[in-house]
Amino acid sequence: MNDSVLNKATNFLWQMFCLNCIFIASNIVLIIALLFVVFHWITLPLYLIALLFLIISLQAMLLTLKRIGSSDEVAVVRQYIWAYYETIKDLHIYALAYLGLAVTLGIGYINIRFIRTNQALFTSTYIILFILLYVHFVFGTLIQVHFVVNMKDTFKLGLYCIFKYPLYSLFIFIATVMVGWTVRIIPALLFLGIIPLLGYNITKITRKILEDLQLTLIDTKQEF
Secondary structure, eight states: OHHHHHHHHHHHHHHHHHHHHHHHHTTHHHHHHHHHOOOOTTTHHHHHHHHHHHHHHHHHHHHHHHHHHHOSOOOHHHHHHHHHHHHHHHSHHHHHHHHHHHHHHHHHHHGGGGOOSSHHHHHHHHHHHHHHHHHHHHHHHHHHHHSOOOHHHHHHHHHHHHHHOHHHHHHHHHHHHHHHHHHHHOGGGGGGTHHHHHHHHHHHHTHHHHHHHHHHHHHTTOOO
């Protein structure tokens, strides 16, 4: 019994390690940009391309974690490469949509400084919109990974999740911010697999939401 538990734990940690290595490798452009390229309007296209690949790799990671959760015998690297290819082929528009919304909000936020009245109100509004977009992105990515739905339904279901499960939404935001802050203090955690572990736990915690959505989609005759 103890040997079985130990083997499963060892196998899981090895899978997380492999997934983390290939996740980092697939985001080498973003890592180089953050380390060596100063953020500026001139370098903005490089950062946008890097963020696009980050979104794609996050989707591939969650899809791989889904396979790991359903079976212990998963070739993680092969599964991730397949998921990455499928994401680029089928979900790149989804990634571009979120990136476009983020850039639009960012431009609007920068222009706030030219507003002389109610600047605090506009600033607070944009911060709230950024938070909602981020949480919506997390839910939207989980929906794209677990269900076969089009872009329109993904956005609708993402909003449904935010307002139907506000505590889960708050938890996702606080947990990811805390992890991001911790990584900023201890960067070595990135190489120890903290991002795949965070994705794995978010997938586990939101399982009930995904099960409820499955019933909703079945009721509305959507394809699962």
